[in-house]
Structure formats: C-alpha cells, structure tokens
Amino acid sequence: MTTPEDHRSGFACLVGRPNVGKSTLTNALVGQKVAIMSARPQTTRHTIRGIVQRDDAQLVLVDTPGLHRPRTLLGERLNTLVVDTLSEVDVVAFCLPADQKIGPGDRYIANQLAPLMEGRRAVPVVAVVTKSDLVGKGELAEHLMAVDLLARSLDRDWSAIVPVSAKGGYQVDELTDVLIAHLPEGPDLYPGGELTDEPEETMIAELVREAALEGVRDELPHSLAVVVEEIVPREGTEDESTGRPPLLDVRVNLFVERESQKGIIIGRGGSRLREVGSQAREGIEKLLGARIYLDLHVKVAKDWQRDPKQLQRLGF
Numbered sequence: 001m002t003t004p005e006d007h008r009s010g011f012a013c014l015v016g017r018p019n020v021g022k023s024t025l026t027n028a029l030v031g032q033k034v035a036i037m038s039a040r041p042q043t044t045r046h047t048i049r050g051i052v053q054r055d056d057a058q059l060v061l062v063d064t065p066g067l068h069r070p071r072t073l074l075g076e077r078l079n080t081l082v083v084d085t086l087s088e089v090d091v092v093a094f095c096l097p098a099d100q101k102i103g104p105g106d107r108y109i110a111n112q113l114a115p116l117m118e119g120r121r122a123v124p125v126v127a128v129v130t131k132s133d134l135v136g137k138g139e140l141a142e143h144l145m146a147v148d149l150l151a152r153s154l155d156r157d158w159s160a161i162v163p164v165s166a167k168g169g170y171q172v173d174e175l176t177d178v179l180i181a182h183l184p185e186g187p188d189l190y191p192g193g194e195l196t197d198e199p200e201e202t203m204i205a206e207l208v209r210e211a212a213l214e215g216v217r218d219e220l221p222h223s224l225a226v227v228v229e230e231i232v233p234r235e236g237t238e239d240e241s242t243g244r245p246p247l248l249d250v251r252v253n254l255f256v257e258r259e260s261q262k263g264i265i266i267g268r269g270g271s272r273l274r275e276v277g278s279q280a281r282e283g284i285e286k287l288l289g290a291r292i293y294l295d296l297h298v299k300v301a302k303d304w305q306r307d308p309k310q311l312q313r314l315g316f
Helices: 022-030 073-086 104-117 137-152 172-181 200-213 259-266 268-288 308-313
Strands: 008-015 048-054 057-063 091-097 125-130 160-163 225-233 248-256 292-300
Touching: 008 022, 008 172, 022 048, 022 057, 022 091, 022 125, 022 172, 048 172, 057 172, 091 104, 091 137, 091 172, 104 125, 104 137, 125 137, 125 172, 137 160, 160 172, 200 225, 200 248, 200 268, 248 259, 259 268, 259 292, 268 292
Parallel strands: 008 057, 008 091, 091 125, 125 160, 248 292
Antiparallel strands: 048 057, 225 248
16 A cells, blocks of 8 residues: 555644543544553553544654653653653644643643754744633633743744633644644554553553552542553363453552552442442453453552662653
8 A cells, every 4th residue: 555645644642731631632632542541640650652643644642641840760751751752753743721721730741842843954843732621711711821921931932722622522623734744755653453562560560559549539630540461361261163252361460659559449348449440440351352350459568659670660
C-alpha cells in the first residue's frame, strides 16, 4: 500500500499540571481507553502513547505525568521524563482546564515551554482549554483571553487556542486537525490498526493502579506503585476443540510506603482488595482477549519515592 503524497505523521505531547484532563483527552482523541484516568492528581507514571489513525495522517499522542515543582526524587524523575519527551515531539498540546483559573502551576509550565517556542527548531505549542463543558460561555470566553495573555506575558504566541470537552466530544476532531497540521509529511510510524505501543505489562499495571485509586484517601496516589510479576498460561485450561485460549494467571504486586496505607488498599477482611481485583480484571481481560485469574499482593516499600534503589526496582 503506497503512502499518499500529502500524508503526515509524527508525535504530539500532552502536557499540563496534574489532573487537568490529559489522559481523558488522550483516550477521546484515540477513541479507546489507553491511558489511566482518575480523579486523583499525579496518576500517570509512564509515557503512554495513543495512536490516532486516519487515511491522511498518523498522530502519535504522548501522555506524560503532570509537570510540577518536584518535592521528592520521584517527582524529579517524572519532570525529567516530561522534559525529555518535549525535546522529541513535533507539537505540544498545553492543557489548561476551563473550570480553574490560571495559577502558579500553569505559569511554571509556560515558563518551561517558552524556550521551546523560539529559534530555528521551535516546537509549536497549542493551548488546549480542557473541560470546557463545565463552564458557561461567558466564563469560557474570559478564560480563553487569560490563556492568550499567559503567552503574551512571556513574549510568545500559542500556535492556536482550542477549547475542548473530552467527555462530551466537543471540538475533539478539530483539535486533531490542528495537531496534525503541525506534523511533517511522511508514512505511518506504526503498523495500521495499532492504538498504543505500550507493553501489556505496563497497561495491566495501570489498570490495577486505576482500580486501587478509586475512592481512597488523598495521600495514597503519590505512594502507590504497581508491578506485574508474571503472566503465565495455566496448564490444562485450554480447549483445543473449541479454540478457547487457556486461563492466564496474572500476578501483581502493589507497593505502598506505610503499613497504614496497606490497610487502606486491603480493606476490612480484604473487601477493598477484592473490589480492586474485580474492577481491574474486567479491563485486563479485554486487553488480553483471554480469561484471567488476577492474584494481587500488597507490600510495604518504606519511603520508596525518595529511595533511588527502590525507584529503580519499581521501574522509575
């Protein structure tokens, strides 16, 4: 199959302070859930790519952890991940939620982006006003003006300002068009039909982490790491006559920093952990296309966010 002459392909990075809707927007653009979503801040720990496939383009979306002033070694490493990613993309989407006034966190990120927006190899930055469905037209108009002034305060201009609602689908296609317009011409970077290049283990860990974060206390999201230990077919569970695949044993460890946090995850008599397993299992079976037995274990890794050796062992 030949590539059309004007076909475009490349990478777009979604950046913003924690919990501004980057993962939800990634999923809306791709049209399928590929990034963990949570009402808790700082839930994305890995660079997750969602791939938008069109006849005229292939847009690879990079969803990063929220860029913020680091307070721990983990925070420093997450920020480094974001900055490294920014240096390798064709366009940046800077997400600013419509229902929150521009604050110090947004200004901090804008200052980090400013150097990218100048020079011979300048990276275009599109300001994306997320959660536009949560405010009225007048309030949205005021916010769009404030977003414009944020760039002008740095003597810069956004390549575009696009209000969107990922949940309602408002202007999601328009944003896709804007981002694709900044990509270079070229063939697909990934085989047709792929939606993400993340390893299955990473996506399984994210699904478990998302389930574990539902309805828990504020301090837990920053202290929870999930590691998939193994995925193995269980002997004697496949059915050759029907082509039914074998049952997969998926063993996962959840790491917290304190014994009290371990109790939060497990719950009274293990009730909370069973809920986590039930919720995560559904998503994992869809991902793997097979029946699974999910074996969850909660362990304490004291102060792992500040320990270089433990961070390395946990994949950071």
